[in-house]
Amino acid sequence: MTYCVGMVLDKGLVLMSDTRTNSGVDNISTFRKMFTWSVPGERIISIMTAGNLATTQAVISQLEERNKTPGERRPSILDAPTMFQIATIVGRLLRDVIEGRQDDTGMQGEGPRFTASMIVAGQIKDMEPRLFLIYPEGNFIEASFDTPFFQIGETKYGRPILVRGYDKTMSFEDAVKLLMVSFDSTLAANLSVGLPFDLMVIERDRFEPLHHKRITAEDPFFKLISSSWGEALRSAFYSLPDYSFDDPVT
Template sequence: MAIRVNEGLVLLSDTRTNAGMDNIARFRKTFTYEVPGERAIALMCSGNLSITQEVKATLSHAIKREKSDPEVETILNCDTMHRVAQIVGDAMASVQKRYRSTIEMQGAGADANILIAGQRKGGKARLYMIYSAGNFIEATADTPFFQIGEHKYGKPILDRIVKPETTLEEAAKAACVSMDSTLRSNLSVGMPLDLTVIERDSYTFRVRRRIEADDVEFGRISQSWGAALRRGFEDLPSVLD
């Protein structure tokens, strides 16, 4: 999930992938790109892993090629965050064109989603969701967060809490309790997690942290939230009488 509030951007991903229940693996789903002091961009992936890895490879190849040929446009030198989203979307469309029909002939799915969050100097902090076709939408004040992958279990708490005025700290907490609910209810989501925070107008990363299964801070959040839910539940008025 990625959240855009007035203070900046918060991203949280898990690391579990599966090709069927009996084929579970661990892959990082958050990737960060930075020109310190000029731009900071985080990218998160869901869906067909071969597709999203190829999209990422396309972006990285361009960044490498640009070193010998400054004419090459990349997500690190392009003009706007909107153009970053277009470049990622174009890469997605091109990878889908190459593989989708053959993947589907095998009976597998080629769908994939990418979240792009970041800010460049002179622009605003932006959050985009890229679809399989390469088109994309941007988060707004009305809908300040996006989720990709397994999103339903963790959505109610985000719906309740996240608004543009939510602080970065609160947004990070909301991301953690939302993920905590999803982890409890769905085996296709698993630790460790990757937390990324970009403060507005900093053009760098305030947090790029891997949260392992035995992480003390995340454990405290999870326990505190569980206790609050139990207390809140005990205090509910009666339904049956």
């Protein structure tokens, strides 16, 4: 399993992904799930992946090959004129890879064994930063005022934190802190999500990462966030009114 989050702010985009891949409790590996391409002064594109590892690696590898030899029949994300068209390219490629793998193995009637989903984020010069969620079928939706962040993978444990804490006007630093709490909550609840985490901050109209870091288990700030959040939760719990078996509070 995995956990990835992409978030839209007034200031730009913030992305975080874990790196754990497992096929059972005794077969756990670390693989990068965040991939970034940039053309200085012109565009920056980042993709995060969740799902079948062979499927997502095939999509990323084909995108890399297209960037080397672009053409009309093999469109490159480095040549596409809009982020919408980039999302379309990625969606079609993901759908084709999944359908091709199912055809090769004869698994069409047995469910989406090779399924995967992706978050596409970035900005092209003179346009707005944009964020898309790509489904296995190749279709996608875009982040909006009503849905300002996307999650893929193991989403349920970290979502309540994001829903309660998100503010589109927040600073990049506060957004990173919010994502760390969300990831810490997911990490504590599900063994299929694990460190290290990859973090990227994309500032509006800056076509290279403002901040890019791999957060390991020894990262002092993440350790402080994790311990402080646990203490804050316990303190908040014990500050709530006590339940009584006698007459209820009126």
